[in-house]
Amino acid sequence: MSTASGRRRGRPSRAESENGSPGARERILESARAEFARRGYDLASVRAIARGADVTPALVHHYFGTKEQVFAAAVRAAVEVAARAFAAAEPTGPDGFGESFTRLFFGVWENPTTRGPLLALFRSAANNDTAAAIFRGAITDHLLSRVAGALSEPDAELRAELAAMQLVGVVLGRYVLGLEPLASTDAEVLIRRLAPVVQHHFTGPATAF
């Protein structure tokens, strides 16, 4: 691999990039996704992103502007994919919510191309207010709104949040903390375990004692 600092100045000749390898812009995006996913927004550095893309920091700014805009560009695609998945899900009756939501949730988190950006958003949300707001908005818009509309109980929002936080907590343990055996358990097993719990949050009795 050629180091960015060793490369000749100026625009590269077409011969240098005529192979199938992706252009600098794509490489930057890919590196940004990886870096944000590994370290979260604040700890990821434009310089490290540039290094990972074999490029100069100035080029990152040339293509994307500020660090915040790099983050937005890196995360946007995955958030939209997840949002579309939730929006396009065939509507189920209240009895089907549990499994339906659990499956959708693991669908996007087990997908390697969406997991990275979602991890980036997750890690960032723990320390960065802007990222936290995006995360909160994603949950509110794509999860709570659909459920609250279909559920009649007055505590529908709380129910949906408790269900969502069960799933989010599992994501934390599985992908961020690397808790065993949780991290190595087959996703299908987790879905079968969690779907009834999520369903209970949605429609079960509020207390059992």
Next chain:
Amino acid sequence: MSTASGRRRGRPSRAESENGSPGARERILESARAEFARRGYDLASVRAIARGADVTPALVHHYFGTKEQVFAAAVRAAVEVAARAFAAAEPTGPDGFGESFTRLFFGVWENPTTRGPLLALFRSAANNDTAAAIFRGAITDHLLSRVAGALSEPDAELRAELAAMQLVGVVLGRYVLGLEPLASTDAEVLIRRLAPVVQHHFTGPATAF
């Protein structure tokens, strides 16, 4: 050794000021707890901690050594309090685990003096491997070990982790993300909602509620 008093020569360490106000060492610890809780390990700065304690950064290093040691000192107390709470809990039969654990959990998280350091650990664990290891260790040592011993099922660890992640997820939504209405709901209400779910994870059937 000829000293009758047994006191060491020289200026005493950790001198408290004459009035009731806390000495520099205590102020540093307090500021560190606040700063780590607000920003997480990596984003909190020794300089900001010093500023909050009305002290020079060099003094922070003088008392605690490296930043990592400051973090350990700031978090240790709360982790020990939480650990003691879990260790001292009167043992309940398997049927009482759900409510018992949920109560213990919210007990330490609703306590203002332990919440700060726990938040610090939580935020830090999202981006820092060392903090993640501490967090993982705390869950494994004080939660899983007790449950796994008392439960006979071969999947006891997985069950305990799913239960723990339900509670941790709620903590995320309530204290970190500030999800409404979750953040404003009375803790007792949450306990009553969550205890049966936790109980189910521990002893319920694997695929139905």
Next chain:
DNA sequence: GTTTTTATTAATCATGCGTTTAATTATTCT
């Protein structure tokens, strides 16, 4: 009153950060 020990600060070092500006080279349009 000298010695010993602690408390505290000022100054500094090396490093990394986000960002900007100017320069250089290659491609494309006329």
Next chain:
DNA sequence: AGAATAATTAAACGCATGATTAATAAAAAC
């Protein structure tokens, strides 16, 4: 061929970081 434009880097700016060193002040013990 010449002009315009796009891709890319080098160099720098100002600031924040974690940590160290050397110095000064104060208190206690002798």
